[in-house]
Amino acid sequence: MGRVTTIGRAVREGIAPFVDLVYPPRCPACGEAIGEQGGLCAECWSGLAIPGDPSCAACQRPFGEVGPKEGSFCAPCLENAPIHDGIAAGTLYTEVSRKLVLALKHGRRIALAKLLARLMTARIPPTEGERLIVPVPLHRWRLWHRGFNQAGLLARELEKAGCGTLLVDAMRRTKRTPSLGGMGAKARARALAGAIEVSRPERIAGRNVLLVDDVLTSGATSTACVRALKRAGARTVTISCFARVLDEALDHAR
Ligand SMILES: [Zn+2]
Numbered sequence: 691m692g693r694v695t696t697i698g699r700a701v702r703e704g705i706a707p708f709v710d711l712v713y714p715p716r717c718p719a720c721g722e723a724i725g726e727q728g729g730l731c732a733e734c735w736s737g738l739a740i741p742g743d744p745s746c747a748a749c750q751r752p753f754g755e756v757g758p759k760e761g762s763f764c765a766p767c768l769e770n771a772p773i774h775d776g777i778a779a780g781t782l783y784t785e786v787s788r789k790l791v792l793a794l795k796h797g798r799r800i801a802l803a804k805l806l807a808r809l810m811t812a813r814i815p816p817t818e819g820e821r822l823i824v825p826v827p828l829h830r831w832r833l834w835h836r837g838f839n840q841a842g843l844l845a846r847e848l849e850k851a852g853c854g855t856l857l858v859d860a861m862r863r864t865k866r867t868p869s870l871g872g873m874g875a876k877a878r879a880r881a882l883a884g885a886i887e888v889s890r891p892e893r894i895a896g897r898n899v900l901l902v903d904d905v906l907t908s909g910a911t912s913t914a915c916v917r918a919l920k921r922a923g924a925r926t927v928t929i930s931c932f933a934r935v936l937d938e939a940l941d942h943a944r
């Protein structure tokens with residue numbers, strides 16, 4: 691095993707210069723040539739929006755510089771107290787983060803998943819004790835169609851970064867759900883009712899869970915996941931996403 695890893699690394703390092711020669715490093719968001727693999731061009735870096743403080747005490751929605759003071763709740767959380775224990779977003783949804791999520795679906799996945807996970811890790815609050823990392827599940831049919839779950843790719847990188855222990859099959863979709871874009875809140879909740887379940891609740895009971903997704907939009911899917919995890923006895927569920935949509939109107943553009 692150790693030997694295989696060593697050989698693997700030697701091969702990887704040995705061929706890296708050739709890879710750079712054949713595929714010169716390019717920014718995964720815009721295609722611009724860049725200095726080395728695994729980064730973004732300067733312009734795209736500056737097009738990323740990192741959520742800042744002050745922010746909502748329940749969901750970490752940034753208030754902006756002239757917003758209420760730290761410790762306040764945002765309007766949606768005041769209206770409906772969230773059942774999750776916080777949202778750690780690597781970035782806010784912008785044109786650049788949209789392109790990166792698309793590139794993750796279609797491009798050179800491993801290097802990109804590492805980059806996106808690095809941005810996510812920076813925002814994940816520390817926790818006491820062990821944490822489980824659980825990706826939002828894709829339905830079998832979609833998984834088969836696409837070949838991989840991008841939330842799973844990100845979750846694996848978060849485990850490598852030391853954020854917790856990956857439990858890739860903690861949840862499953864029990865039925866196909868239609869695309870939720872353009873649906874009202876009630877229709878979404880109806881479409882998702884009973885669609886997501888925890889496969890073995892005893893693995894979740896009493897644990898702190900980091901629920902991972904690439905994009906967090908209306909939160910209907912993540913809410914269904916959080917509900918299932920809490921029902922299984924999870925102590926806390928913190929949501930970790932790469933790009934958080936704050937303007938719900940953008941849902942329709944997805
Ligand atoms: Zn770029």
Ligand SMILES: [Zn+2]
Pocket residue numbers: 746747748749750751763764765766767768
């Ligand atoms: Zn909030």
